[in-house]
Amino acid sequence: QQPVQSPQAVILREGEDAVINCSSSKALYSVHWYRQKHGEAPVFLMILLKGGEQKGHEKISASFNEKKQQSSLYLTASQLSYSGTYFCGTTGTYKYIFGTGTRLKVLA
Amino acid sequence: GAGVSQSPSNKVTEKGKDVELRCDPISGHTALYWYRQSLGQGLEFLIYFQGNSAPDKSGLPSDRFSAERTGGSVSTLTIQRTQQEDSAVYLCASSVGTSGGARRRDTQYFGPGTRLTVL
Numbered sequence: 001q002q003p004v005q006s007p008q009a010v011i012l013r014e015g016e017d018a019v020i021n022c023s024s025s026k027a028l029y030s031v032h033w034y035r036q037k038h039g040e041a042p043v044f045l046m047i048l049l050k051g052g053e054q055k056g057h058e059k060i061s062a063s064f065n066e067k068k069q070q071s072s073l074y075l076t077a078s079q080l081s082y083s084g085t086y087f088c089g090t091t092g093t094y095k096y097i098f099g100t101g102t103r104l105k106v107l108a
Numbered sequence: 109g110a111g112v113s114q115s116p117s118n119k120v121t122e123k124g125k126d127v128e129l130r131c132d133p134i135s136g137h138t139a140l141y142w143y144r145q146s147l148g149q150g151l152e153f154l155i156y157f158q159g160n161s162a163p164d165k166s167g168l169p170s171d172r173f174s175a176e177r178t179g180g181s182v183s184t185l186t187i188q189r190t191q192q193e194d195s196a197v198y199l200c201a202s203s204v205g206t207s208g209g210a211r212r213r214d215t216q217y218f219g220p221g222t223r224l225t226v227l
Contacts, residue, residue: 032215032216034216040220041199041218041219044215044217047215087151096141096153096216098150101149
């Protein structure tokens with residue numbers, strides 16, 4: 001079952017914040033976040049391994065709640081370069097499953 | 109090379125023809141995935157290879173699709189009798205392919221993709 005991401009799409013002004021959610025119906029062992037810019041391949045952003053753990057990279061951070069089978073990606077003070085489609089990737093027994101994707105557009 | 113490479117980068121073919129798409133994973137990566145991405149859509153899993161294990165073909169949409177991985181390295185995705193709905197970007201990704209709990213850390217590295225257009 002594919003994890004569901006919300007929102008499906010979001011438009012921001014530069015400097016605004018956004019939250020992207022990833023929700024699974026199955027138990028999650030880890031969550032990975034990727035960003036795909038238009039016309040390019042997905043690129044790894046970060047990985048979360050433990051329940052409630054938060055990881056961060058500059059102004060992008062994420063949380064992972066194993067109990068709720070959810071992860072959220074937080075984009076703070078968004079920049080034009082943040083535009084793209086964000087995918088969560090979840091690992092269950094042995095195989096990756098990517099989420100439905102969230103299209104993010106940051107306007108100047 | 110340091111990354112995953114795919115060839116060709118673009119392929120235009122006529123309906124009914126067969127096509128072969130190639131993926132060269134990162135050296136030493138034992139896991140290899142194929143995905144299909146239609147315009148504006150998400151990543152559709154096609155097939156997964158892990159070492160010498162039998163591949164997981166559960167995502168292949170029809171028996172026109174097949175894939176092999178020779179020598180645990182290069183992989184070829186073959187689409188027979190192509191249809192217009194096969195038009196998409198085909199992405200390959202590889203990962204270290206660790207086992208057990210370490211698999212949770214397995215990060216996928218994507219190739220640039222092959223854009224397939226079936227006329």
